[in-house]
Amino acid sequence: DYDVLMQHRLNILKQHGLKLVDIQAVIATMDPLEGALEFLDWLRSVTQVLVVSDTFVQFAGPLMRKLGFPTLLCNSLVVAADGTIDTYAMRQKDGKKRVTRAMQSLNYTVIGVGDSYNDIAMLQTADHGILYRPPENVRRQYPDLPVAIGFGELKGMIQSIIGGDGGQP
Numbered sequence: 001d002y003d004v005l006m007q008h009r010l011n012i013l014k015q016h017g018l019k020l021v022d023i024q025a026v027i028a029t030m031d032p033l034e035g036a037l038e039f040l041d042w043l044r045s046v047t048q049v050l051v052v053s054d055t056f057v058q059f060a061g062p063l064m065r066k067l068g069f070p071t072l073l074c075n076s077l078v079v080a081a082d083g084t085i086d087t088y089a090m091r092q093k094d095g096k097k098r099v100t101r102a103m104q105s106l107n108y109t110v111i112g113v114g115d116s117y118n119d120i121a122m123l124q125t126a127d128h129g130i131l132y133r134p135p136e137n138v139r140r141q142y143p144d145l146p147v148a149i150g151f152g153e154l155k156g157m158i159q160s161i162i163g164g165d166g167g168q169p
Helices: 002-015 020-028 036-046 057-066 095-105 117-125 136-141 151-162
Strands: 050-056 071-079 085-089 111-114 128-132
Touching: 002 085, 020 057, 036 151, 050 057, 050 095, 057 071, 071 095, 095 111, 095 117, 111 117, 111 151, 117 128, 128 151
Parallel strands: 050 071, 111 128
Antiparallel strands: 071 085
16 A cells, blocks of 8 residues: 555654754765666657656655656645655556556557556556566566566667667557
8 A cells, every 4th residue: 555655754754853954964875777878768769758657746856866867747745835745746547547547548569667556557558568677576477468577678678669760659
């Protein structure tokens, strides 16, 4: 239950007096996975890219900057004047699945890539769903979804879908 998880996380922040600026400082020190920027650069050269995430816009900035600012759809935090995080605001229930359907309604072929349970509805709705570096339990539970372990393997899968030199999924 996402709400139970988030309320637990918010309570931990309050217990320790942590504010948004504290979390942002830690996030700013993080780097993307090795090869992620190169993969995204390649992907943007052959098709359109839309990142749909369960993260929050207030957390995403530093990482998106390091990834060349891909288009990102995500949720928001509700932050008090003193910088504490009061709560969160989901854009909508089942957002990843709904974005997938919306893009399909615009006649786009959707290649969904995700790594865990929160991505399954999107992956199953997409025209092509791929698990990327999933935990073993997710991999076992969804054996019908192809799995890529590295960016090279993921690139090969996408190339086979869009046809080598590109396309417009």
